[in-house]
Amino acid sequence: MMRKFFISCIGGLLFCSLLFHACNKVETYTPTPYIAPNIQNFRPLPIDANNPMTVEGIALGKKLFFDPILSRDSSISCASCHKQEHSFSDDRIRSIGVDGLPGARHAMPLVNLAWQKDRFFWDGRTSSLPEQALKPIEDPLEMHIALPEVVRRLQNNSEYVDLFWKAFSVKVITKELMAKAIAQFENTLISYNSKFDKYARGEVALTDAELRGFDIFKTEKGDCFHCHSTSAPEVFISPDRTFANNGLDSVSSALDFIDFGLGKFTGNMADNGRFKIPTLRNLAFTAPYMHDARFATLDEVIDFYNDGPKGSPTLEPIMREKANKRLETQFHWGLNLSTTEKADLKAFLLTLSDSSFIQ
Template sequence: MKNIYILLISFFLLMNCSSKEEETYVPIPYNLKIPQLFADKLIAPIIPTNNPLTKEGVALGKKLFFDKILSGNSTQSCATCHDPKIAFTDNRPFSDGIDGSFGNRNSMPLFNLAWNFDELFTWDGKEFSLEKQAFEPVTNPIEMHANWTVVAKKLQEHSEYPVLFLQAFGTSTIDSTLVTKAIAQFERTIISGNSKFDKFLKGETTLTTEEQNGFDVFMDEARGDCFHCHGSNNNPLWTDNKFHNNGLDATFSDLGLGAITGDPADNGKFRSPSLRNLAFTAPYMHDGRFATLEEVINHYSIGLKPSSTIDPLMKKVNEGGVNLSTKDKADLKAFLLSLSDLEFINNQDFQEK
């Protein structure tokens, strides 16, 4: 009987200590490394009040991002389709899931997500918030094809994760909400802001004649007319983060935003991707149909297709496009490549250790 009392007292003391540890642990705030150009040109990034950035949360999110434990058969991680060495994409028209299934969308690059001010993510805007975006691929049958209950159980039984969740969130009880919060924290730290063109804007380098003319083409409404959707020297995101029908098709097998809103006026509209890091992120467009930048530029030059929802910004659709000269096409490509950030794809903060 005495031994039973001792065991009971020890149990209650252990539970009390564990409870106090979970109640009192305070993670360390994480200071986001914001490029000066972003600070000068943009409002502060969006950080949800219910998921503030912490060093422990970001570190946990990074570990989860690279861990194949999140997939149904432990063969794929988030990084499988979002490789940091190629600006967090995978260089295939369509990513394949753990069962060998293919979707109909290209894997979007991931960077500067904390400045997506409308908080709508993916090509068609179906996910509101990074946390919700991180939730869906785990269960998607053509992606990681897992079950969140099973994933949480695997993480709970892991030798490291319960302690890491305790440090990040003050509890060692793991569920999908905390997993996606951690991944979203890491994703908000993924920032690209030191391309050659960024350095030019900071006065650290000069552009070639071709790059300068390419920028002029980009900004000229009579020639490239690209800046309305894709930003400018005054918008270092190089996207408006809005949804447009850019004349890819006359009819739509993929409705894009229209499938989400149910509004026929949104059919064929997809998010404008950032023009940063194009040197690493081929193929291009939501369905990866263009293998090269030359093909992309030719589309806007001579390949626009009219439809009922064509964006008004495609002002020369009836002429097939903006009809750039051969030189302007080459120079525009040179400028676009100057937006690629070698420091970003080699940043060890974003690489698997």
């Protein structure tokens, strides 16, 4: 009797300690810090102190990004409009949301976003990636679902419960943590192996045509660098000028723009017609171009700049001044590039595309 009791006690103890170990194993929160690639010529990856990147956080964010669970009828994911083969942009003029309705603007490429940390969307209406990530989920033209419903779906999914635990050491999923994980993944969409990057690192040479195009780009001749700055090679967006009206439309009043752009967000009429200066990385994969996708090809974009900006009250002053000067001296409003020069400029722009990024 005594012996039986003794054995069952030992057995019980053993069982308890096994259980404890098993639980303990699941309970251990040991995130692996993400080591950002150290890229020559790039500024260090800007770190969001409120959202330290971990391998587990990134894995969770990646799963969320590709999962249609984030849309009302579970039919589309972030990746439906941000397609990797198009540098995470959309080849359609307008992306289509869950209700079959087209969005208002062209879906932007997602590349080297960490270096564009201050303003997102064509009109700059969000200032951080986690803040941005929640917008398309709720947007009636995109995933069109209430955030509490998404959180409920994730909480009912044991795989996600496990992944959130591993990433953030929590049992209760929140929209804020979901957004942080997506942002961590987006920050890893880093492109640095374009021909131009390799040229900048001294690994390859550019052709004569590409070099001539680069010259047009970075001098007053083409005058692209004022907005698409070469001093920020990660993105080619001027560090001190995030938005501009590059003269797409001719309107006499700032109230006549079809899309107010930055002005829609700030409510300031002087911002009407101004849009986020887009990255020029991966242009080979991101057609059509501009916020409204009005140009189907790079040739059309170059012809537009070559013909000259259209006049409007908010046209970027440097563009107006340049154009006026040309008008006085050469009787030409636009850049006045020859056919060869236009081809050179295009050849240069294409060196900014990184085919390894889209695989």
